Amino acid sequence: MESILSGVLKNQILAVPAIRRRRMAQADPYEPGKNATTYVQDVFDNSSERVRARRELSGAVMEIGPGGNLGALLMYLVAGCDEGVALDVVPLVTDQQKLYEDITPDAATLLKKIEYRTGEPIERTSLPDNSFDIIFSAACLEHVADPVKALRSMHDLLKPGGVTTHSIDLRDHRDFENPLAFLHHSEAVWNAATSRRLVTNRWRASDWLRGFQAAGFKDVTVEVHEQIPVTPAMRDSFHRSFRTKDLTDLGTLIINVTATKQA
Numbered sequence: 001m002e003s004i005l006s007g008v009l010k011n012q013i014l015a016v017p018a019i020r021r022r023r024m025a026q027a028d029p030y031e032p033g034k035n036a037t038t039y040v041q042d043v044f045d046n047s048s049e050r051v052r053a054r055r056e057l058s059g060a061v062m063e064i065g066p067g068g069n070l071g072a073l074l075m076y077l078v079a080g081c082d083e084g085v086a087l088d089v090v091p092l093v094t095d096q097q098k099l100y101e102d103i104t105p106d107a108a109t110l111l112k113k114i115e116y117r118t119g120e121p122i123e124r125t126s127l128p129d130n131s132f133d134i135i136f137s138a139a140c141l142e143h144v145a146d147p148v149k150a151l152r153s154m155h156d157l158l159k160p161g162g163v164t165t166h167s168i169d170l171r172d173h174r175d176f177e178n179p180l181a182f183l184h185h186s187e188a189v190w191n192a193a194t195s196r197r198l199v200t201n202r203w204r205a206s207d208w209l210r211g212f213q214a215a216g217f218k219d220v221t222v223e224v225h226e227q228i229p230v231t232p233a234m235r236d237s238f239h240r241s242f243r244t245k246d247l248t249d250l251g252t253l254i255i256n257v258t259a260t261k262q263a
Contacts, residue, residue, distance in 0.1 A: 001175035004185055004193050030066075033092065036100050040071035043167075047072070047136040048079060050258045056221075057081055058131030062157065063138030064088075064122050064166075065185050066163040069096040071245035072138070077110045081134065084114040087125060091118045107197055123149035130155045135164040142169050145199050145205070152181035161263035164217070167225070168208060171253050173200050177251050179228065181236040204245060205252040226254040 018211035019209060033039060057080045063073045072083040075249045086092070120126065123146045135154050144150040154164055171179035180192060182202055194200065205209070205222055212220040230251040235243055242250065 001078070001178055001181060004189060021044075031075050034067050035069050035071075035096055035099060037071070037099060040099065040103070040212050041071065041074070043072045043138045044075040044079075045163050046053040046167065046256070047138065050256060051136070052135055053224065054163045054258070054260055055133070055161065057134070059159070060084070060131060061134040061136070062087060064135065064137040064154075065143070066092075068092070068094040069099055070111065070116065071096065071099050071103060072136075073114050074100055074107065074110055076134070078104050078106075078115060082113070085127070085132070086114060086116045086121060087122060087127075088116070088118055088188060089121050092116050096117075114124055121145070121150075122153050125153060125157070127157060130159045132157050133162045135162070136166065138167045139169045141208075142167050142201060142203070143199050144201060145195075147201055147203055147211055148214070150215075151211050155215045155261060160261055162192045162261045165195055165256065165258040168257060169253070170202075170204060170255065171197060173187050178227065179240075180230070180234075180250065183242045186239050187241065204242075204249050205255050206245070206249045208255065210259055212257060212259045216262070218262050220257065220259040222253050223256040223258075224254075 051057060057076060059081060060083050061073065061076045061081045062085045063070075065089050066073065066088060070084075070092070072084055073086055073230060077084055097107075101110060104110065117125075117127075122144060135158060140149065141147065157166060172182040175181065182200065185193075185203075190202065205224065209220060209222050228251045229247070230247045232247070235245070236246060238250070
């Protein structure tokens, strides 16, 4: 695992614009496995199942942080949605034509109904309010720099009666074998190590529940997908900002959150 000091130094180096641009040009931001049909199908199946429990798959759909392909959005259109928007902070850098054709023979036609918007974080999107019936994401919201603004923006973007659902990975992404290591650091130190790199906001499950509720969403449900035991001694070793958390809350690693905008 990268040390926190090494992270701070690398983050400071990226303060130089020329270095940051060169590093971004060289980086491969997507895991190849996420371009596999099985992975995309899993994202669609899991998210759409939670949506269908509350409303039909229809209208306009947004995916936040789709990564290297538009496969899941394409599946939503195949299932009955009319149009889609993909919102990401980086350009769509891969061509996944075979994936799209494996999903549907109508891929070429349906892809014309999907707009890819880049350089536009969910916290500051210029899209108009009340635009979407469905908003979903997979392993994305843990990377938003300002979760409070992100959730308020999603609430504004949803139409009344719209549904939003998200799979959120609460682990330390530096080393999944040590999923809670980042809880040892203060917010200031963590930001100093990550603010210009891959942001991980460190919100726990309880924070996401309160955040969705505070943003105005109704019927917020949090399903725990993965969890590890945390002892009182482990909690005492974390930074003081996490020591008031419930042990179960601290040990929750992956969650699915679903919520509705008041009709």
